[in-house]
Amino acid sequence: MGYKVVVVGATGSVGREMLNILAEREFPADDVVALASRRSLGKEVSYGDNTLKAQVLEHFDFKGIDIALFSAGSSVSKQWALKVAAQGAVVIDNSSFFRMHPDVPLIVPEVNGEALAGYTKKNIIANPNCSTVQLVVALKPLHDRARIKRVVVSTYQSVSGAGNGGIEE
Ligand SMILES: NC(=O)c1ccc[n+]([C@@H]2O[C@H](COP(=O)([O-])OP(=O)(O)OC[C@H]3O[C@@H](n4cnc5c(N)ncnc54)[C@H](OP(=O)(O)O)[C@@H]3O)[C@@H](O)[C@H]2O)c1
Known part of the structure; x- marks a missing residue:
């Protein structure tokens, strides 16, 4: 079922x-x-x-x-x-x-x-x-090999990140 x-x-x-x-x-x-x-x-x-x-x-x-x-x-x-x-x-x-x-x-x-x-x-x-999910998938094997202590990230988000309202605007 x-x-x-x-x-x-x-x-x-x-x-x-x-x-x-x-x-x-x-x-x-x-x-x-x-x-x-x-x-x-x-x-x-x-x-x-x-x-x-x-x-x-x-x-x-x-x-x-x-x-x-x-x-x-x-x-x-x-x-x-x-x-x-x-x-x-x-x-x-x-x-x-x-x-x-x-x-x-x-x-x-x-x-x-x-x-x-x-x-x-x-x-x-x-x-x-969304940006975190894809980032940590890539970081995980690196972290397993050589402990990551700090990550500095800049994200450039698409307008769809603001949902229907953003896309319509
Ligand atoms: N867009 C992205 O890339 C993205 C990525 C990651 C996470 N998120 C998160 O995902 C969530 C949704 O984002 P979205 O981009 O899909 O937003 P969206 O396009 O604005 O859609 C919002 C949805 O929530 C419904 N909703 C709003 N108020 C409601 C209420 N009081 N009762 C029942 N349903 C209600 C809306 O229904 P109506 O159509 O009836 O208004 C619509 O189905 C947010 O928490 C956002 O932070 C978005």
Whole structure:
């Protein structure tokens, strides 16, 4: 039996990409639900060859959901992630809200997948921001060979880093 998955922020730049990747990788999901704000009620998003109609986060019943991918910004994660996790779904949060939380592991699977076990404290897993994820994947083998003490980074972000609003502007 496959997983029941929701994407919170499914109409956003990242949420739409999450749906693409779930479909592309043939993630074993029986059911995938697209959630967004009231503004997007009924808006259609692609999931592989299928089209999902966005539902409203605050009206959705999370009972029976296995995995909730959150990508709707920190304030949404702050308000909803703990409640959803308490109902049994494992929350994987893409916002910055839980990144420094002592009871929430901050995971890049290729780098510290072993820390994942700590997710059971809150039923939440955080992931770092986009530039950090790709950087630490490259740094990890270097760090394993010759302990890195300090990294100085400048990032040059694309406008899509500001989400739908940035792209439209
Ligand atoms: N863009 C990037 O490259 C990038 C990279 C790494 C991390 N992130 C993080 O990913 C998250 C999403 O970013 P994004 O670029 O995808 O933003 P975005 O394009 O602005 O999309 C935001 C999504 O969140 C939904 N949302 C906003 N307020 C909501 C509410 N009150 N209730 C339910 N849904 C709500 C929006 O729904 P509506 O369409 O209905 O408004 C939309 O689906 C942010 O935390 C951001 O920091 C983004």
